[in-house]
Amino acid sequence: MTTLKFVPYSSAFDTGFWHELTRRKLEVYRLDSSNQSIFGYYANDANDNMPALFNVDHQCFDENNKISNQQQLYSVNGTLKLVNTIEEFKTFDIDSALKTESSLLWNDFVQGSTLENPQKLNRFYLLIFADLKKYIYHYWFAFPTFLVPTAFNxxxxxxxxxxxxxxxxxxxxxxxxxxxxxxxxxxxxxxxxxxxxxxxxxxxxxxxxxxxxxxxxxxxxxxxxxxxxxxxxxxxxxxxxxxxxxxxxxxxxxxxxxxxxxxxxxxxxxxxxxxxxxxxxxxxGDAVPPSAGWEKNERQRLGSRQVNLSTSMNPIHLAETAVGLNLKLMKWRLAPEIDLESLEKMHCLLLGAGTLGCNVARCLMAWGVKHVTFVDNSRISYSNPVRQTLFTFQDSCENRPKAQAAADALKAIYPGIKSIGYDLTIPMPGHAVGESTIEKVKEDVNLLHDLIRQHDVLFLLTDSRESRWLPTVIGAVEQKLVLCCAVGFDSYVIIRHGVPAKESDTPPTRYKNFLRGDKLGCYFCNDIVAPGDSSIDRTLDQQCTVTRPGISMMASALSVELLVSIMQHPLRLAYSEIKTS
Amino acid sequence: MTTLKFVPYSSAFDTGFWHELTRRKLEVYRLDSSNQSIFGYYANDANDNMPALFNVDHQCFDENNKISNQQQLYSVNGTLKLVNTIEEFKTFDIDSALKTESSLLWNDFVQGSTLENPQKLNRFYLLIFADLKKYIYHYWFAFPTFLVPTAFNxxxxxxxxxxxxxxxxxxxxxxxxxxxxxxxxxxxxxxxxxxxxxxxxxxxxxxxxxxxxxxxxxxxxxxxxxxxxxxxxxxxxxxxxxxxxxxxxxxxxxxxxxxxxxxxxxxxxxxxxxxxxxxxxxxxGDAVPPSAGWEKNERQRLGSRQVNLSTSMNPIHLAETAVGLNLKLMKWRLAPEIDLESLEKMHCLLLGAGTLGCNVARCLMAWGVKHVTFVDNSRISYSNPVRQTLFTFQDSCENRPKAQAAADALKAIYPGIKSIGYDLTIPMPGHAVGESTIEKVKEDVNLLHDLIRQHDVLFLLTDSRESRWLPTVIGAVEQKLVLCCAVGFDSYVIIRHGVPAKESDTPPTRYKNFLRGDKLGCYFCNDIVAPGDSSIDRTLDQQCTVTRPGISMMASALSVELLVSIMQHPLRLAYSEIKTS
Structure with missing residues (x-):
């Protein structure tokens, strides 16, 4: 009399599983390594010579255990154990885990619920350590089965x-x-x-x-x-x-x-x-019989496997995920409540693509902002690249327009960003407009107005006082958040302009006694001199903003932090609309 | 009887003149627009159909009025008036200037000194506004001559x-x-x-x-x-x-x-x-007769000329000059005493080419440092470029070694920089060294030691505590300035390590009561735990330094400012050698 032998499952991952796992690890589970219920499935329609595949894909995390309504797919419930460190993975108590999983299976067997619901014939246990910095996933499947009877004759x-x-x-x-x-x-x-x-x-x-x-x-x-x-x-x-x-x-x-x-x-x-x-x-009886089921690895030994997705994933998608990584990690432990989503949706308009513009754009990008528009009317000169951190020597050789070059540089750093540059001169009080340029200036005012309307936040980062005037006024009219940053040699100034309230706005009672956002001043509020042409009759050191080289980095980083902080407040800009979609 | 007519001078500039003018404007004259004595020269050997050239070149600023000992060059003394603004240039009182210059000439004529020294037969006046941001030079020559007699028969x-x-x-x-x-x-x-x-x-x-x-x-x-x-x-x-x-x-x-x-x-x-x-x-008699002599411009009208050197200069040289521009302007007004030369000569070793390493290198470069070496053992991953400001998406696709990529990026920003990257793992306490790797680790220690010996300043910018230990010790042994910078989520730390004194060092009396540089501690001085392997058993958010994105910029800028400040102190590192050549 011969004995029946069986073909064990061969685990098969759809890449979507790893993407969804990565997303959930970063956004949902974070440090939580407790058991998660997931499911997998098998089919009975494989071609000859194929192994007995056990599949997991992106749907397997669905709590309703729904597989897409394909025929011939048979779902299997299981347990996902996602540990936090490679050490935890390597020293994991696989015997104990298998015993626990087997006892779930056995209880259903002996209590008869498997007879009523044959979906319970199988379970699986999936141990994973996801090295999300490198996109290397260590995993080990167990498909518990029992060592009784010792043989099927x-x-x-x-x-x-x-x-x-x-x-x-x-x-x-x-x-x-x-x-x-x-x-x-x-x-x-x-x-x-x-x-x-x-x-x-x-x-x-x-x-x-x-x-x-x-x-x-x-x-x-x-x-x-x-x-x-x-x-x-x-x-x-x-x-x-x-x-x-x-x-x-x-x-x-x-x-x-x-x-x-x-x-x-x-x-x-x-x-x-x-x-x-x-x-x-x-x-x-009820006693859980001895069980087996850990999958063998590629060398047919008991051991874990690993998959390296970094080489097979679409690099742009990889970058997308990776860039979110550092930000999402903030929410694991250090600042669980931080609202990063509104930053991602925010449209930022940077007036000035010089030292401040470049650094502010870099900080915004690092904070996860995805929409950055530059306005500048100048071209990259040889002295710029060492301080204006989005430009290279080659850009200065080509004398490229700064706004466009800055937008291109952002995309070269991170293809997922949406960035445009406008080569536009901001019309300025005190600067004469000749008969021949009136139409052009009108167009520029309109374009600037349109741009401000289309964005949520304005950064004033130009190198003259008067170029900040018109955007300040339009920003107030359009009720946009305006952040003004200016650097000197010894000092820098960062001002959050007030956002005028709409008449219909009433502050929630608990904020009645706070300084309201609509009561704040602007860059020009304390001025005793009207903005005029400050470029006339200035020596070289007055034309170039002579600053200590590091000041722009500090001021830019703090300006962006101010924006991030404002976005964390329940009232945001205090009563003004901010477009977040 | 016919009247004799004359061919006026045609001014001719050697590019070297503009370079030297630029250098002197930035480093010597700065805001000083008072008259400067210079000289020019003419030759009597020109080919037929050439204009009567009057030459100025880089030698013309020489106080000893020495032209290179070429034959047939006849020097002419003159006055350089280098004004500070384009407005000053345009509204310049040319009549008065010519009158003053003519009177110098006339006085020598009537007092007989021209008879004794015929070099005094000519003078010239050169009015210039140098737009050093754009390398456009506005200039106007006058070669005074007298309107008496009214004709030469x-x-x-x-x-x-x-x-x-x-x-x-x-x-x-x-x-x-x-x-x-x-x-x-x-x-x-x-x-x-x-x-x-x-x-x-x-x-x-x-x-x-x-x-x-x-x-x-x-x-x-x-x-x-x-x-x-x-x-x-x-x-x-x-x-x-x-x-x-x-x-x-x-x-x-x-x-x-x-x-x-x-x-x-x-x-x-x-x-x-x-x-x-x-x-x-x-x-x-003595009265200065009416004079003439302002050179006509290209359109044969009385008016200034301009030369745009930005298109003709060697771009690498242009960048060289331009990069110095912002720094040199500091010395015009804001910080005349600041010592930038020692920064230019300083060799900086950056241990770590990550978020801090990139930003520190950018700040050093902006401060005029010309020698930056990177050490790092990792490669660029997809999450890096948005924060590590020397890398691009393409670098992460190619998974390039960070140290080399950072050095290349610096050169792409400014070809004048000397930068090398070493793909080196810093040996770390607590990290096991297997039998097979002993030789490699010894080599790494030696290479690290050599690198530290060859540099003046070490920046500790790695992402673990223990990797900072060996460089701290070697830095102390070699009496190098060590600056340690580390970032967290809420905070950052910047430490200037003490530089041990040599026995022969005695502090100058006036600094006896100061805190001596050799009495300062180091990153490890207050530790109660020996450095060990901190990478074991760490969750993802503990492996990645989770920081607020702007913190690295602030900390890097301040670290470099600390270095700049130390270099301004008369004792520098206090009694330790700093190689400045």
């Missing part, structure tokens, strides 16, 4: 169903199963050479009542294996379940159901027919 | 000397002049058909004594003009001088001396011979 050799059943019978079986997409069930041979489906529980009860009718019952289990003699894991677990529940039955007929559809034609003849002589294992 | 038409003198005579004249390289002189025709040189003063005295001997005297003046009938400005001024000093002379013989050497052969036959009938102008 076959009454006759395993054979294709065609050798046991006639074509008509197979057609009848197939037709009967069509409406019954359970993981496993039982067929009862009726008088008119047709078959009736009964559930496992009913079949076990019938057989225990009338053991001698065993030949009328054929158990059906959807089988992921494609091997011509060895069925897969679901068959093994079904047999264990039946051996436990069946009493004096001497014969057990099982079809390991495999079906393929090719060109709308169904093929099922590679399904296997098993005839076994069960021996009851009910004597072991 | 020729006794006979201007002719080449060959029509007046025989070859032998010309040969004799030439031979006589060979030893007398004065701007102008006089020849007396001797009996033996040879000539004797006498100076102008002597000639004037002789002629005033014996006016009837006028035909024996031939005045020689080196002439920049190449025109076949019109001599140049020096001739005009010589005639004015002689008309002023000569009394009853009725005949004046003048040779406008022009000589070319081609293939070691002297050609002088294109020199002009003039015969004039002078009328004394001595009646005008």
């Amino acid at each position: 076959l009454s006759s050799p395993v054979k294709p169903i065609g050798e046991q059943f006639s074509s008509d019978e197979i057609g009848a079986i197939s037709k009967t199963l069509e409406a019954n997409k359970l993981h496993a069930c039982c067929l009862h041979r009726e008088q008119n050479s047709s078959f009736a489906v009964i559930n496992l529980k009913q079949a076990v009860e019938n057989l225990n009542e009338k053991p001698q009718s065993a030949s009328e019952y054929i158990f059906i289990v959807n089988d992921p294996s494609t091997d011509p003699v060895h069925p897969g894991w679901p068959v093994r677990n079904l047999l264990t379940l039946l051996y436990y529940h069946l009493r004096a039955v001497e014969q057990l007929n099982v079809i390991c159901w495999r079906e393929r559809f090719r060109d709308d034609q169904q093929y099922v003849n590679h399904s296997l027919y098993l005839q076994l002589k069960p021996e009851s294992i009910s004597n072991i | 020729l006794s006979s038409p201007v002719k080449p000397i060959g029509e007046q003198f025989s070859s032998d005579e010309i040969g004799a004249i030439s031979k006589t002049l060979e030893a007398n390289k004065l701007h102008a002189c006089c020849l007396h025709r001797e009996q033996n058909s040879s000539f004797a040189v006498i100076n102008l003063k002597q000639a004037v005295e002789n002629l005033n004594e014996k006016p009837q001997s006028a035909s024996e005297y031939i005045f020689i003046v080196n002439d920049p003009s190449t025109d076949p009938v019109h001599p140049g400005w020096p001739v005009r001024n010589l005639l004015t001088l002689l008309y002023y000093h000569l009394r009853a002379v009725e005949q004046l013989n003048v040779i406008c001396w022009r000589e070319r050497f081609r293939d070691d052969q002297q050609y002088v036959n294109h020199s002009l011979y003039l015969q004039l009938k002078p009328e004394s102008i001595s009646n005008i």
Whole structure:
């Protein structure tokens, strides 16, 4: 008498699984390494010579356990254990984890719920350490199965169903199963050479009542294996379940159901027919029997596997994820409440793409801002690149317009950013407008106004006082947040302009006593001199802003922090709209 | 009787003049716009059809008025007026300036010093506004000459000397002049058909004594003009001088001396011979007569010219100058005493080319540091470029080593920088060294030691505590300045390590009571835990330094400012050597 052997699952990951895992780790689980319920699935339609695949993909985290309504996919519940360090992964107590997982399976077996719901025939355990800095994922699957009975004895050799059943019978079986997409069930041979489906529980009860009718019952289990003699894991677990529940039955007929559809034609003849002589294992009772199931690695040893996605992922997508990484990590421990989403959606307009403009743009990008527009009217000269951190020597050789070059540089750093540069002269009080340029200046005013309207936040980063005047006025009219940053040699100034309130705005009661955002002043509020042409009659050191080289970095970083802080306040700009979509 | 007309000077600049002017403006004159003495020169060897060039080059600022010992260059003293603004240039009082310059010339004429030193026959005035941000130079030359007499009447038409003198005579004249390289002189025709040189003063005295001997005297003046009938400005001024000093002379013989050497052969036959009938102008006395002399511009109108060097200069040299510009401007007004030279010569070693390393390098470069070496053992990943300001998305796609990429980026920003990157793992306490890696680790220690020895300043910018340990120890042994900068989420720390004193060091008395640099602690001084492997068992948010994105910019800028401050102190590192060459 030969013994039945089984083909273990081979785990198969869809890349989507890793993406979703990465997202959830960063945004949802964070440091939480407790067990998470997930599911996977197998199919019974694989081509010959394929391993018995066990699949996980991006849907597997869905709490409703819904697989897309593809045919022939059979879901399996499992446990995801996502540990935080490689050390934790390497020293993980796999025996204990398998025992816990097996006992869940066994409890369902002995309490009969698996008989009622054959989806419970399988479980899995998935241990993962995700090195999200490198996109290397260490993982180890366990598909628990039991070491009892020690052997499944076959009454006759395993054979294709065609050798046991006639074509008509197979057609009848197939037709009967069509409406019954359970993981496993039982067929009862009726008088008119047709078959009736009964559930496992009913079949076990019938057989225990009338053991001698065993030949009328054929158990059906959807089988992921494609091997011509060895069925897969679901068959093994079904047999264990039946051996436990069946009493004096001497014969057990099982079809390991495999079906393929090719060109709308169904093929099922590679399904296997098993005839076994069960021996009851009910004597072991509730105690969880010894189990096995950790998947072997590529070298066929017990050990974990790893997947390196950094080489196969779309680099732009990789960058996208990676850039979010540092920011999302803030929320794990240090600042769980921080609102980064509103920064990501914010549209920032930078007036000036010089030393301050470059550094402010870099800081915004590092904070996760995705929309940065530059306005500047000058071109890159040789002295710029050492201080204006978005430009290179080559840019100065080509004398490129700063705004465009800055936008291009941002995209070269991070392709996910949306950045445009406008080569535009901001109209300034005190600067004469000749007859011939009136139309051009009007156009410039309109373009500036449009740009301010289209953005949520304005940064004033130009190198003269008067160029900040018109944007200050338009910013107030359009109720936009205006941040003004200016550097000197010894000092710098960062001003948050007040955002005028709309008449309909009423502050929530608890903020009544606070300094309201609409009561704040602007860059020009304390001036006793009207802005005029400050470029006339200035020596070289008055034309170039002579500053200590590091001041711009400090002032830029703090300006952006001020913006980030404002966005964390419940009132944001205090009563003014901020477009966040 | 025809009137003699003259060819005015055409100014000609050697590019070296502008470079030297730029350097002096930035480093020496700064805001000083008072008159500066400079000189220019003319030659008498130009090819036919060339204008009468008046040259200025880089030597013209030399206080000793030395032209390189080229033959046939005749220097002219002048005044450089370098104004500070374009408005000052445009509204400049050119009449008054010319009057002042002319009076200098006239005083030398009437007081006789020009007769003794014919170099004083000419002066020039050069008004300049240098737009050093754009390398555009606005300039206007004046070559003062006098409007008296109103005409110079020729006794006979201007002719080449060959029509007046025989070859032998010309040969004799030439031979006589060979030893007398004065701007102008006089020849007396001797009996033996040879000539004797006498100076102008002597000639004037002789002629005033014996006016009837006028035909024996031939005045020689080196002439920049190449025109076949019109001599140049020096001739005009010589005639004015002689008309002023000569009394009853009725005949004046003048040779406008022009000589070319081609293939070691002297050609002088294109020199002009003039015969004039002078009328004394001595009646005008000391009063400075009306003058003229502002050069016409390209459109032959009275007006300034401009030269744009940005397109013709070597871009690398342009960048070199431009980068110094902002720094040098500091010394004009805001911090005249600041020592930037020692920064330029300093060799900085940056351990770590991550967020801090990139920003520190950028700040150093902006402060004018020219030698930056990076050490890092990691490669650029997708999350890096948005914060590590020397890298781009492309670098992360190529997974480039950080140290090398950072060095390359610095050179792309400013080709004048000397930067190298070492892909080196700093040996760390607590990190196990296996048998197989012992030799490699020893090599790494030696390389690190060599690097520290070769540099003046070390920045500790790595992302773990233990990687800072070995450089701290070697830095102390080698008596190098060590600056340690580390960032967290809420805070950052910048530490200047103490530099151990050499036994022979004794502090100058006035610093006896100061906190001595050798008494300062280091990053590890207050630690109660020995440095160990801090990378083990750390979750993702502990592995990545989770900081607010702007903190690195602030900390980097301040670290570099600390270095700059230390370099301003008379004791520098306090008693330790700092290599500044």
